[in-house]
Amino acid sequence: MTDILRNNWFVVLIAIIIIGFIGYFIYDTNKDNVSAKSSNNEQVVASIDKDDITANDLYDESAPYDGSTIYNMYKNAVIDQSIETTKDIKKQANTLESNIKSNASKQSDDYESTLTSELAKYGYSSFEQLNDYCITSVKEKEMNKKYITKHFDEVKKAWEEKSPRTVSIIKMEVSDADNLTETETKKKNNIDKALEKESFADVAKAFSEDSNTANKKGFAGYVDSNSTSSDSSSTSTVPADVVTAAINLKKGETSDWVTVTNSSGTSLYRVYVKETDSNKIFNAKNDTVSNQALYAILNSDSSLSYKILDSYAKKLDIKFNDKDTKKKFDNYVKTTYGGDQ
Structure with a gap:
């Protein structure tokens, strides 16, 4: 205390x-x-x-x-x-x-x-x-x-050196990332196909299993390189490994699938970088x-x-x-x- x-x-x-x-x-x-x-x-x-x-x-x-x-x-x-x-x-x-x-x-x-x-x-x-x-x-x-x-x-x-950005995510829970079940494989493929034709926001709303962001069209908010620390990741919607993937992307790009395993189980994520302009982020309407x-x-x-x-x-x-x-x-x-x- x-x-x-x-x-x-x-x-x-x-x-x-x-x-x-x-x-x-x-x-x-x-x-x-x-x-x-x-x-x-x-x-x-x-x-x-x-x-x-x-x-x-x-x-x-x-x-x-x-x-x-x-x-x-x-x-x-x-x-x-x-x-x-x-x-x-x-x-x-x-x-x-x-x-x-x-x-x-x-x-x-x-x-x-x-x-x-x-x-x-x-x-x-x-x-x-x-x-x-x-x-x-x-x-x-x-x-x-x-x-x-x-x-x-x-x-x-100094702030821009931390690669500030806003991101959206799609989360899919799986039992074993290396051995997907038939149902899990089908869903994963459906997400991939949908992303080829539709916006990330629409796909996240339709498919994401993340309760915090799905109803916001996958929008997970602000992250930067500091978000990969253990203290930050414990309170963030976006896991550290997913943040790392996002940091390596440019605005408008989507990552490959990222596997995250923690006390809650195993999940697959795809992350989309929505904004990287520091001025727009600081003055965001959100x-x-x-x-x-x-x-x-x-x-x-x-x-x-x-x-x-x-x-x-x-x-x-x-x-x-x-x-x-x-x-x-x-x-x-x-x-x-x-x-x-």
Whole structure:
């Protein structure tokens, strides 16, 4: 149950991504921070425009603050003041909160205590601040989307090296890939013949045995070379071997049959590459695809999330009143992102 907010993020992402929310791992924090003085008789260690970060904000009940806590609180304050909290953002945050609670409750009866402990790592003082966490997460997605849209040509190179594409699949379950039964052989041949005359989408709708994609004309969504990793393939509709086949194809091409054997049994797949243009993928009308592309772009450059935050931070009046706090912040940024504030 450690890091339940982070561990449940991808599950939550899948649950709500159809309404346009991404998932990628968010550095979450408390938004009640900042100024360069004392506030309510507490030492103010940093200020960001109108908000104060006090020394007490940087401590939990048992452990002194560290660089990651300082950075997270700083990040939260920048996000909060840079992106307006709209009705739509609140709606998305409420959905995210519900999904986090739902997933956490399935893992533990005492999920509120677990979530409270996780929230404390990011500067939140109680379980009741889970919604604040969610609002910050949604606002960060908006902030990253705006920046990448504006600087797309500058940030796309590392992502394009991962061969991003959207794909469709046809799946056929078999008992033994090397010894097909008469019925299996007939179906396989029928699929091959149909693909010679009809579109991949129509054939997938008619023949595919993949319950997740058949009703979507075989469309399985976004993949790239990172999708072949064990972590990604365990949560993806497209098995790693099928992704590998897709990566070696051009737009509009269809693979030969690919055999996949796992705990569920043995299946044969054919995969079709629908789109390879990075701009079209990032701006796809399909929210799931565009959001997965955003997540992939951020992951393709380990320093990009900090670059985005820093670009917004420079528009704010930021002061560090405590030298030790500033030093810990700078060291964290340098170690984690290789940058300087």
